[in-house]
Amino acid sequence: MSLGDAFLNVRYRQKGQYAYIGSEMRVLHSVSQADYCEHKAGLIKKHLGGNFSITFGMHGPMKKYRYCAFSVSHPYFKKIREWIYPNGVKTFSERVLKMLTPEGIAIWYMDDGNARVNRNKEGWISSVATNIATMCSKEEAEIIQKYFMDEYGIRFNLRFNKQCRPGKNYLIETNTSGSKEFIGLVQPYIIPSMMYKVAHVANLDLHEHRAPLAYCPQCSAPIYDIRRKGLCVRCYSRRYYREVARFRDGRKSKKKDGTFYKGDEIVRTCGNSEPQELEDKEPQG
Numbered sequence: 001m002s003l004g005d006a007f008l009n010v011r012y013r014q015k016g017q018y019a020y021i022g023s024e025m026r027v028l029h030s031v032s033q034a035d036y037c038e039h040k041a042g043l044i045k046k047h048l049g050g051n052f053s054i055t056f057g058m059h060g061p062m063k064k065y066r067y068c069a070f071s072v073s074h075p076y077f078k079k080i081r082e083w084i085y086p087n088g089v090k091t092f093s094e095r096v097l098k099m100l101t102p103e104g105i106a107i108w109y110m111d112d113g114n115a116r117v118n119r120n121k122e123g124w125i126s127s128v129a130t131n132i133a134t135m136c137s138k139e140e141a142e143i144i145q146k147y148f149m150d151e152y153g154i155r156f157n158l159r160f161n162k163q164c165r166p167g168k169n170y171l172i173e174t175n176t177s178g179s180k181e182f183i184g185l186v187q188p189y190i191i192p193s194m195m196y197k198v199a200h201v202a203n204l205d206l207h208e209h210r211a212p213l214a215y216c217p218q219c220s221a222p223i224y225d226i227r228r229k230g231l232c233v234r235c236y237s238r239r240y241y242r243e244v245a246r247f248r249d250g251r252k253s254k255k256k257d258g259t260f261y262k263g264d265e266i267v268r269t270c271g272n273s274e275p276q277e278l279e280d281k282e283p284q285g
Contacts, residue, residue: 001027001040003096003104004111008081023078024071031056031066035193036110041070043107048074092140097147106189108132115179115200119224128200130182131159131173141170148172154181176204 002008002025010023025044029037037054044050054070083096100108109132116129134141141158148154156172163169174182183201190198212222216232228236 001025001043001107001111002080002084003090003092003100004108005029006040006111008077008085010078010081022073023075023081024073025077026069026071028067028069031068033193034068036191037068037070039191040107041072044072048072048076050074090136092134092136092144094143094147097144102185103189106186109182109186110190110194110197113197115197117200117203125203127176128179128204129173129175130179130200131171132156133171135161135164135168136170137167138170141172144172148182152181152185154178154185180204 005027007026007028008023009026027037027040034054041052041054045052050072052070052072054068056066056068059065059067083093084090086093112133114131114133116131117125118127118129120126132144134144136144138158145156145158148156154174155178156174159171159173161169161171179201183198187198212224214223214230215221216223216235217230218235219232221232221234223230223232229239231239
């Protein structure tokens, strides 16, 4: 749980004249995952005991999101935090990964895992991918990659997310064959309400043609996933280039006079001088 969505808090507390170190774990999920939250609470009570219950509330902007959560205290959490947060930041290390069991990996996947299904133009499943949003440094991602290869023979590839902050932009992903092996490892521990996270591998054996969800309004091609603003891949690519890509800074225009795009303006380079914006000439006559 600590590698996924659980938060560990260790701090000094004062109760009357006695000071002590309090260590607790807090788990928070959307109310739509209340069954999963209860499953985690049951595991904590089974292994560590404790008397606590799940609470429901509202959070987020304008308090519009419902959540379910629980907090539990135990001295063992202090040691776990020392292992996972050695410098106050979550760190994936070989020592921590060696402690994982298949059930622990399943919980990690239910927390941060995601699946992707690729379909061809006729609606058949061509391939799938399974990833875990580790969001760590490249060095840590390589340690996780090596762990799965050495322990289970599952090959994960590194993926880079440029939208995340430096040092937290790597995740791991495996292909179709790796997905079959990984899901086979964790599926016995996936609870019923989270089975959608392993359905992409089960669908590989159905061999059923998927009916189109819609049709492209521009070329009438069938669409099997409602993405790309309701357009097919071809029409969306054309629209993206026409409205966005061709206006990126530094992209050359089709004119052969040394001009290029800067934003949505065409700029001309004059020798080694600074670029100059083109001025509209007044019509003569």
